[in-house]
């Protein structure tokens with residue numbers, strides 16, 4: 705297909721300026737990558753959180769802006785440090801906030817910004833092969849329906865970083881915790 709690349713590039717460039725300072729945390733910024741542009745998508749603020757050796761899964765968080773005229777969709781992901789990467793949402797089931805996989809992916813509507821964050825939509829790194837260590841970075845390949853595949857660097861923040869109220873490295877037992885609730 706033919707795209708108006710110059711227009712997309714201009715739009716992406718202006719967004720980069722706006723998005724760059726949007727996220728900050730306690731110092732360990734040295735490994736954090738800048739915004740990534742793929743097709744009409746601009747991806748920024750990607751981070752995950754340090755895990756305990758006993759933690760089977762970790763959450764991934766990022767901001768995705770669709771600067772184009774066509775809807776896109778985050779379908780899937782892959783990472784060398786995890787057995788699987790899934791797209792999850794939080795949902796209330798039987799009065800309990802829990803998470804579930806979005807089998808059809810997550811819509812990234814044209815002209816809109818979708819934020820994956822603690823307590824909301826997020827990536828789930830299933831079957832961690834090693835603990836995630838604060839201050840390091842990991843690379844995750846994301847697959848979008850239209851924009852295709854893109855590699856994104858995720859900064860590893862402290863366990864419980866960025867203020868999610870239910871966010872602490874528990875070992876399970878209460879369903880609201882997205883990092884501990886997985887058994888599959």
Ligand SMILES: [Cu+2]
Pocket residue numbers: 792793803804826827828882
């Ligand atoms: Cu999850």
